[in-house]
Amino acid sequence: MRRPLIPVGSPFQLLLLAASFALAGYAGVRLLADDWFGVAVWFVGAALLHDLVLLPLYAAADRAVVRGLGAAGHREWVRYVRVPAALSGLLLLVWFPLISGMVDRRYRLGTGLSPDGFLARWLLITAVLFGASALLLALRLRRATKQRPPAVH
Template sequence: MRRVTRLLGTDPFRFSVLLGSFALTWYAFRLLGDEPEVPSVLLWFVAAAVAHDAVLLPLYALGDRALTGAFRGTHPAGVNHVRLPALGSGLLFLVFCPGILGLGAAARAAATGQDLEPYLGNWLLVTAVLFGLSLGWWVVRLLSRAVRGRGGSERENATDPAGRTS
């Protein structure tokens, strides 16, 4: 088994999942092979992967390093209370990016009769709600930890009915 893992570079299960994903991708492109949009979709996919790996990954890794440095020594669990709403906000931004940035307003107005004005405000509102809920949850966690800590010290000093300390 070790020789197989060394030969493949990973365990056999992960390698089989990788092969299966390649097979599924190949099958999807074979089905869509006659469609005129396939080359542009493939180009978009490659450009998105390169943009993610070359631009976005270093940016959010740098931001995460700064965030963990800011919380170091104080409340390390608070990092996740920033990461989660930032992730949600970032994913919403990626999904609704054209609407938030106002791109394609004329095409949307022609197709639906609606403008793109509410997108930015709604995205900012959802982002504020996500961060507010996360902050509220963090405060509840800190308060409950403080109450448990205070209650724990009282229990340590308590005596049982026989007069022995616990």
């Protein structure tokens, strides 16, 4: 008997995935009913944009920080840059429409609130994050200097 070209795999997994695709298909035809192309672009585009653009970008930025500080002999400082930068970037990513001001008009007209503070507040939070990080690093360096045995001098 010839072996099939591709093995079939677990029958349980096949049945489970068949059921999953059937349900996804039932909802999917309804999801795609109005503007199938636009929705498909958003659905697949979200995955591609994340996997092939966002993730490589932040990974490359992180690697640049690690290399840069490593070259300067301060690899252990990485966290003091990485943590505030990532947290600030996370806030920008989530609240980009409000921070960038792209929904200003609708926001003001709809809610009766001022859209002006978001950018300023994000910048202030970013300043606090980097400032706190710098402070922690400074404290750590001071402690390290004090603990260093005098013989080193």
